[in-house]
Amino acid sequence: MAVSAVSLPFREQNEFLRRKLNLPTESWTDIYTREHDYAFVVAGANRDELVADFRQAVEKAITGGTSLEEFRREFDAIVARHGWSYNGGRNWRSRVIYETNLRSSYMAGRYEQLMAVREERPYWQYIHSDAVEHPRPEHEAWNGMILHWSDPWWQYHFPINAWGCQCSVRALSQRDLERMGKTGPDTAPPIVMEQRIIGQRSPNGPRVVEVPKGIDPGFEYVPGQSRLNSQIPPERPDPPLPGSTGGPGLPNTRPSDELPTPRPAPAGLLPPNLPAQDYAEAFLQAFGADMDTPVVFRDVLGERLVVGSELFTNAKGQLKSMKNERGPFMALLAAALRLPDEIWARVEWHHGQKKAVVRRRYVAQYLVEGESTPMLAVFELGVDGWSGVTTFRPEQDINDMRVGVRLYRREE
Numbered sequence: 001m002a003v004s005a006v007s008l009p010f011r012e013q014n015e016f017l018r019r020k021l022n023l024p025t026e027s028w029t030d031i032y033t034r035e036h037d038y039a040f041v042v043a044g045a046n047r048d049e050l051v052a053d054f055r056q057a058v059e060k061a062i063t064g065g066t067s068l069e070e071f072r073r074e075f076d077a078i079v080a081r082h083g084w085s086y087n088g089g090r091n092w093r094s095r096v097i098y099e100t101n102l103r104s105s106y107m108a109g110r111y112e113q114l115m116a117v118r119e120e121r122p123y124w125q126y127i128h129s130d131a132v133e134h135p136r137p138e139h140e141a142w143n144g145m146i147l148h149w150s151d152p153w154w155q156y157h158f159p160i161n162a163w164g165c166q167c168s169v170r171a172l173s174q175r176d177l178e179r180m181g182k183t184g185p186d187t188a189p190p191i192v193m194e195q196r197i198i199g200q201r202s203p204n205g206p207r208v209v210e211v212p213k214g215i216d217p218g219f220e221y222v223p224g225q226s227r228l229n230s231q232i233p234p235e236r237p238d239p240p241l242p243g244s245t246g247g248p249g250l251p252n253t254r255p256s257d258e259l260p261t262p263r264p265a266p267a268g269l270l271p272p273n274l275p276a277q278d279y280a281e282a283f284l285q286a287f288g289a290d291m292d293t294p295v296v297f298r299d300v301l302g303e304r305l306v307v308g309s310e311l312f313t314n315a316k317g318q319l320k321s322m323k324n325e326r327g328p329f330m331a332l333l334a335a336a337l338r339l340p341d342e343i344w345a346r347v348e349w350h351h352g353q354k355k356a357v358v359r360r361r362y363v364a365q366y367l368v369e370g371e372s373t374p375m376l377a378v379f380e381l382g383v384d385g386w387s388g389v390t391t392f393r394p395e396q397d398i399n400d401m402r403v404g405v406r407l408y409r410r411e412e
């Protein structure tokens with residue numbers, strides 16, 4: 001079936017997209033396979049406003065029936081508004097964003113529908129679309145094949161299975177099979193895995209993945225399955241991530257390189273045993289804020305962060321400036337937020353709020369009295385933008401903080 005926004009929208013598809021959280025990225029490999037069930041991304045869109053504008057355009061395409069040419073006009077406007085520099089030609093890139101989001105959300109909704117009727121229609125038939133200009137031989141070979149819904153083959157081959165893939169699945173009953181002259185389902189072909197290198201041009205470098213033959217890397221999963229099984233991301237980082245609620249999240253990717261070389265401390269330590277408010281004020285003054293008046297600060301990527309007293313107060317409004325003995329390090333913590341070594345973003349499950357949230361981590365390390373000392377600031381994305389969660393000097397290895405999508409790395 002050719003991609004047509006007019007023919008696609010239905011409740012399950014819309015709900016699948018609505019539940020996603022916007023996540024900035026640097027490369028298409030930052031979010032991989034089932035992680036797309038939880039995060040809306042556009043590869044290389046590393047600013048929140050840019051991601052939000054693309055999401056609005058995609059949602060309009062799905063719910064309002066926007067054609068590819070109409071979407072391209074919105075694509076042009078978004079690119080011009082944000083000054084976005086992207087890889088690939090304009091027609092190719094806009095088509096990839098448009099078709100991949102429409103098809104993946106459609107098949108995620110379709111999977112939910114198929115699972116709802118699996119008792120009455122337990123057999124699924126693979127349907128290859130004749131509308132594809134350059135069909136893949138494997139997809140053509142699978143056309144018409146009928147397997148039970150629980151066959152392990154579907155875990156890797158439920159469409160969409162590649163860039164530009166328009167394959168689909170339909171449900172059949174036992175009576176349907178009998179009318180086709182069949183007494184039972186077909187036998188699934190063997191799954192032949194092959195190693196592929198991805199991310200050759202990614203800022204985080206290439207890596208090797210295993211995918212079945214005939215499936216493009218990143219498509220070897222069932223769209224929507226993870227989110228349908230649980231609203232909670234499936235994995236926990238090991239070791240636990242500092243500045244989190246200790247729950248699961250994604251992605252859990254860690255870098256292979258080291259942090260930039262520690263810099264000399266740009267400011268001295270504050271005296272010990274000062275009142276908690278004095279320490280908090282010392283941090284806030286670096287941004288022109290105080291305990292009563294927050295400010296909006298733009299980070300090195302241009303993202304707006306609300307810097308205020310919430311960084312130093314608990315849920316009861318009590319000061320927590322001495323948490324983890326961070327008081328004397330307030331000037332360095334402020335410097336880490338202003339010019340970090342790295343910025344990481346991640347979707348995390350918040351047990352207290354019973355929902356997933358997006359958090360950014362600002363990581364830096366300075367030489368303090370000859371020793372490398374890590375600094376961390378954590379911000380959370382809410383309806384009003386990014387607001388501070390905490391900032392402190394972690395006691396564990398600084399590399400434990402480096403997980404998720406790396407949005408920024410300081411050049412040496």
